[in-house]
Amino acid sequence: MLRFKKKDSKELLKRVAKIHGCSVSEIREEMQYAIEEARNNDDPDKQAEFQRLFGNRTPSPEEFIYTISKKLKV
Template identity: 65%
Template sequence: MIRYTKRDSKKILKQVARLRGISVSEIREELEIAIEEARNNPAPDTETEFYRLFGNKTPTPEEFLCIATNNFRP
């Protein structure tokens, strides 16, 4: 099983920024908004899963990518 690290997450952010033609900071801002929306989602399943993965803290975009990809179940 492949394990992603924070270093891998930073590489992913750079690749996505390059593909979309925007800066890494813009990608981080978009991810921060998406993370907040996921964290504040009122659906019980989503709330439970977010808490299971991240506890009470809001992850950075790098932490989110690293933890989410390592816990992805197709």
């Protein structure tokens, strides 16, 4: 099983920024926007899944990566 730690999400953001030739802050902004869009999705099933994973709060990009990575089956 692949072990992913919270600190790994920060490294992942750095790598993505380098690959795309932009700053980590730009990547974080884009991810934060996508997370907000997911949180406000009109589909009740998707809203319920988001609520189950994160409750009533909006996660940071790092927390989102970490939480979702725990759900992946490799």
